[in-house]
Amino acid sequence: MTNHPVDVLIIGAGASGAAIAWSLLETRMRILCLEQGDHLQDKDFPSRREDYELARYGAFSCDPNVRKLKQDYPINSQDSCITPVNWNGVGGSTINFLGHWPRMKPSDFRTRTLDGVAEDWPVDYATLEPFYNLNDENTGVSGLSGNPGYPDYSPPLPPIPIGHLGQTLARGFNKLGWHWWPSDVAILSKDRDGRQKCVNAGTCDLGCAAGAKGGTNFTYWPILENAGVELRTNSRVREIVVDQETGFATGVLYHDADGKLLEQKAELVVVACNGVGTPRLLLNSKSKLFPEGVANRSGLVGKNLMFHPLTGVAGVFDEPMRGHEGPMACSILSQEFYETDPSRDFVRGYGLHSGRSTTPMTFALGGYGIDNPIPWGAKHREIMDNVYPYMAGLTVVSEDLPEETNCVSLDPDLTDSDGIPAPKITYRLGDNTRKMLRHGEAKAGELLLAAGAKQVLSKGDDSVWWRAGWHQMGTCRMGDDPNRSVVNAWGRCHDVKNLFIVDGSIFVTAGAVNPTSTIQALALYIGDRIKTNIATLFD
Amino acid sequence: MSTSETQALLLKVLEEIIPAGGARRMPSAGMKAVADGVLTATAYSNGSPGAVTRLLEAISMKSPDFPILSPDARVDVLKVIEADHPADFTELVRLTYTAYYSRPEIRPLLGVAAHPVHPDGYLVEPESDALMDELTRPVRARGTAYRQV
Structure with missing residues (x-):
């Protein structure tokens, strides 16, 4: 079954997916977001219950391997000293993140030049600064100036x-x-x-039942849904489909809540599934044109995984x-x-x-x-x-400094409930x-x-802390050189010109701060670049 | 063991896992609600199923008179059991802590409210501008603290 084609298909309703959808609203393009989880209803926030602490060890654990909810995918972390944690649902990990909001610093974008390690980013702090400010306004950030x-x-x-x-x-x-x-x-x-x-x-x-915390379920999504962005929940993307003649993405195959496989066509596909989910999806999207996974001619999809130990x-x-x-x-x-x-x-x-x-x-x-x-x-x-x-x-x-041996790959045996191969983490300190x-x-x-x-x-x-894998970065990094990076300076895949990535996987370095502020600033920046370059977007 | 013997033994074990006392006059974990909670909390555990039952059987075999031993003697038995069955024992400890500290009457004894944290939360007064100014003055006085690029 094929749905009506859309202009923009965003995969993932978390921090970055919501931010870029907001940025693209003014284009009047038809925007659809596919999200593997669901909305979290008010009554489901554990903090309203007397036994709220228990939730941390069950259905509201930050660890998907503990939660084991239908929308979660398992993660093999046996070869890692840190396991990734997340939330799958509208808001993504902004549902259960802690809301700490430091920005990266100017030097974080220039580590090769300054310190001879890692790579420089193709963007800098000054470029992102207006988008940090814009996102702070949209999110409602509290802090002391000066x-x-x-x-x-x-x-x-x-x-x-x-x-x-x-x-x-x-x-x-x-x-x-x-x-x-x-x-x-x-x-x-x-x-x-x-x-x-x-x-x-x-x-x-445990999620903020008051809406005080700036999860995108409380910040961006109410605006987006009111403005007509379609949010299709319980929809898990299986693979990105690429036209083998033109090399352009034509859309995705996804499973609905019943597990039925559907096709969704789109002019432009945006991946926003975090530093583990995004490389997993790209590696699972194999074709004759991309036998090692879509947009992976550099071989760097999944490599250079960084956490914050x-x-x-x-x-x-x-x-x-x-x-x-x-x-x-x-x-x-x-x-x-x-x-x-x-x-x-x-x-x-x-x-x-x-x-x-x-x-x-x-x-x-x-x-x-x-x-x-x-x-x-x-x-x-x-x-x-x-x-x-x-x-x-x-x-x-x-x-954390990037090392190619620290990576996300596909587990040969483990799958999610739709049979899609699960990610395997290989990581050492x-x-x-x-x-x-x-x-x-x-x-x-x-x-x-x-x-x-x-x-x-x-x-x-x-x-180090085992469940410290909140910040998943670097696995589809940005850069000007297609042999040394997966996406260009504004999130467009070098190999597929209508495929964009906007989450933490495009980070070149990790800094030593919580990344969500930077993830969303980058998503807004990429949205801005798409709008600016709209006439020549796919050249 | 019969159900009542199992329950009685579990209560005595729990009394030693979290003993009563201290300046805060904390109750021990040896209460029926916690024992019930240990079994309920199994559902929230990724540990091996049956750990509690296996341990109770091991304790019963090792020390049939465990319930009437002195507290020190019970602790000695439990240390041996812990050494012999480390994974199951850790699971019992986890379940005990989970069940005990989810009791709303326990939290206030440690200064934490009994009520669900939303919607009331806690009243924390914001610092005055004057206090914040005083605290941050030395930081501001040292000037720029990031690397210029």
């Missing part, structure tokens, strides 16, 4: 409270003379556009830190060690993120994203009584990252002591 860590900009809303915990750590940073700043967050500090301001529930990972250090203070009050991941951010310093034994750098603590169950089970319960027995009593309420932590978020994490762990400990901690708790080994 951060000396960036070229000047002003978040549209005042900062959310940093709380007692943030104030305590800020004084520690000041004592050491280190950079810190209240975190930019995609979380409302004031009511806006019918969305309720943050109520400091502290369960951002994380480790955490906690301090135990004399007074309660009330860390469960307020958005989970976002209090203050230090970028003191972000840029390359030749005196260190690694290049590039990391951020020190002051998240808040979490709820008792999650803490007892080892912390968010960790499966390593704290001790039982008398030791348990001691930790829950004397550590948990008094704790403030720092997360070391390190920049690079030596540079390992050194960076060790440095970060030591510096975080130093800071916590300066802030008044009476005890510092750190793992002191080389392990």
Whole structure:
């Protein structure tokens, strides 16, 4: 069965798919978005239930291999020290992300020139800056202007409270003379556009029932659907179809909610399935013209996978830190060690993120994203009584450098419920990252002591958080050279001129910040380029 | 073991996994609601099915008088069981924590509200402009903190 052709077909209703749909609205083209998941209904947000914490370990786990919902696809992470996490549904991973919203820095786009590592991006900070600003307005970003860590900009809303915990750590940073700043967050500090301001529930990972968090289910999609963009849910794309004569994409084959295989034709196809889902789809789209997967003449589809490896250090203070009050991941951010310093034994750098603590169950089970319960027995009593309420932590978020051996490929055996081959992750921690994490762990400990901690708790080994694969980048990177990249400087595949990619897979480097702000800025930029180049789009 | 023996043994095991006491006067996990929750929480677990039953049988074999032992002696038995059955024991610990801390009466004892977090959440006052200005002044005074390219 074939549906009516559309002008623009977007695959994925998450951060980037929503942003580019919004950008293309003014063209009056007929836009259709196919999304493998569904809308999350208000009653389904776990934070409205008494047993809300339980959801983290079942149907609302960030890990699709735990959730195992119909719309999820399994991921083989046996050859990786980090497993990807996500959400499949309208809003994508902005449903369960934590809303931390730092921008990448100017140096992130020039690592080859500045530090001799990775590649330079074909775009720079100044080019993206207006799109960062536009997206901040559309999303409702809260923050404090005047951060000396960036070229000047002003978040549209005042900062959310940093709380007692943030104030305590800020004084520690000041004592050491280190950079810190209240975190930019995609979380409302004031009511806006019918969305309720943050109520400091502290369960951002369970979806924000108030709409305070800037998931695209609350920001872009209501506008898009009202404007006539068709959002077809429970529709899982199997492959991108390419005309073997012309080399242009003609549309996709997808499964509907009943598993029936359908065809959707389109003039222009936009892939927005994240750094794992996008290479999976391209690799699954084999044809005579593209035997190794569509748009993969460079052989780089799926290669150069980057995460942000994380480790955490906690301090135990004399007074309660009330860390469960307020958005989970976002209090203050230090970028003191972000840029390359030749005196260190690694290049590039990391951020020190002051998240808040979490709820008792999650803490007892080892912390968010960790499966390593704290001790039982008398030791348990001691930790829950004397550590948990008094704790403030720092997360070391390190920049990952691209390596071709870190990759997404297709698993030979594993499939999703429609029989589509699942992704397999092959990933190891690079030596540079390992050194960076060790440095970060030591510096975080130093800071916590300066802030008044009476005890510092750190793992002191080389392990990283298992469920730290939120940020999936680099697997279809941008570039000017078709032999060294998958898409050009504005997201168009070198090999298929009406096929665009707009998600984190097109990142060239990872920076050391949460990527969603940059993903959406890039999607808006690509939308702008499409509009600007519309007359010669496929030349 | 009969169902009632199993339940009684599980309660005694749970009492030692999370013991009562401390300055916050926390109850132990040895309560019926938690025991029921351990079994319910199995549905939320990726661990091996039957772990709790296997452990209880192992405890019963190892120490038939476990329920009447002193707390210290019970802990000693459990340490042996943990060493012999590490995966199942970790699963029991996970399930116990899950069931215990999902009890709404437990959370307030640790300073966390009993209510569902939405729609009420928590009241956190925003910092005043003056306080934020004071806190950020040293950072601003040091000037540009990013690499110019």
